[in-house]
Amino acid sequence: MSRALRFFAPALACAFLAGCARDVVVVMPDSDGHIGGVVVQTGGGKSVVLDKAYASDTPGDSKAGVANAEDVKKDFSEALAARPKEPGHHKLYFLNGSDTMTEESKAEFETKVKTDVDDRLAAEIVIIGYTDRVGSLEDNDRLSRERAESIKKLLQEKGNLRPGIQITTDGRGERDDPDADGTPNPNERYVDIIVQ
Numbered sequence: 001m002s003r004a005l006r007f008f009a010p011a012l013a014c015a016f017l018a019g020c021a022r023d024v025v026v027v028m029p030d031s032d033g034h035i036g037g038v039v040v041q042t043g044g045g046k047s048v049v050l051d052k053a054y055a056s057d058t059p060g061d062s063k064a065g066v067a068n069a070e071d072v073k074k075d076f077s078e079a080l081a082a083r084p085k086e087p088g089h090h091k092l093y094f095l096n097g098s099d100t101m102t103e104e105s106k107a108e109f110e111t112k113v114k115t116d117v118d119d120r121l122a123a124e125i126v127i128i129g130y131t132d133r134v135g136s137l138e139d140n141d142r143l144s145r146e147r148a149e150s151i152k153k154l155l156q157e158k159g160n161l162r163p164g165i166q167i168t169t170d171g172r173g174e175r176d177d178p179d180a181d182g183t184p185n186p187n188e189r190y191v192d193i194i195v196q
Contacts, residue, residue, distance in 0.1 A: 015187045016061065020037045023058065023059050023159070023174070024056060024057075024058050024067075025038060025040050025050060025056060025057050025058075025059065026051045026054060026055070026057045026067050026072050026076070027051065027052065027053065027054065027056070028053075028054070028072070028080075029053045029085050030078070030086065033053075035051060035052060035053055036051070036053035037049055037050060038050050038051075040057040040059050040064070042057065042059070042060055042064070048064045050064065052066065053069075054066050054068070054069050054072060056066075056072075059186075067085070084120075084196075085120060085196060087195060087196035088113075088116040088193075088194070088195040088196075089192070089193070089194055089195075090108065090112060090113045090116070090156070090192075090193040090195070091190050091191070091192055092105040092108060092109060092113070092151065092190060092191050092193065093105045093186060093187075093189060093190045094147055094189045094190065094191075095189075096134075096184055096186070096189065097134075097143070098143075099143065099146040099147045099149075099150040101150075102186075109126060109151075109154065109190075110143075110158075110183075113151075113155075113193055113195075114155070114158060114159050116195050117155060117159050117161065117195055118159060118160040119164075120165070120195065121162060121164075122162065122164040122165060123164075123165045123166075123196065124166050124168070124194055124195075124196055125152075125155070125165065125166065125168070125193065125194070125196075126166045126167075126168050126169075126170075126192075126193070126194045126196075127148040127151050127152055127167065127168070127170075127171055127191055127193050127194075128144075128169070128170045128171070128191060128192045129143070129144035129145060129146070129148035129149075129170070129171045129190075129191045130144055130147075130171075130172050130174070130176065130188060130189070130190055130191070130192070131143050131144050131145035131148050131174050131188065131189055132174065132183075132184060132185045132188035132189055133174045133182045133183075133188075134182065134183070134184050136180070137173060137174070140173035140174045141171055141173040142171070142177045142192070143171075143173070144171030144172055144173045145169065145170070145171030145173070146171075147190075147191050148169035148170060148171055148191050149169055149175050151169075151191050151193065152167050152169050155167060174188070
């Protein structure tokens, strides 16, 4: 989801999910404080751009302003609680030439990845495997796919996957590492896991 849409979604949540007597659009910062923006049609066919934290407007009138952060949190607490979690991003590393994770990555899988997936009611999980440039292109493509598939299998076996959770895998081999120099490099043997 694009950054602007991620910020727009909380604004919509505040506007429509809270069951307000009137529609109010409030631009909420994400957990990192980043701001997106939204255009609201005001009275008389004009439009106003809301692109600052807690910028607000009631569509149809010309009363754009800035809402009090504490009031927004109080007034829209139910809608804010219903927002989906921010996407999670994890990297797990592998031993040279295999689809076996390092000990550190095994621990991270148990404490962070599995927990991130288990805490979501519905999710889309994308797992992309990578390799260093040691070995042939074909072998690295195969190995990167095997690494991604091994994590998918672990999630299916050990995770608390709810219905509706989709897992997609891909192997990129050595393709996305322009700095790789053909020597064994443990930092290039990994999978990226995006949970959204």
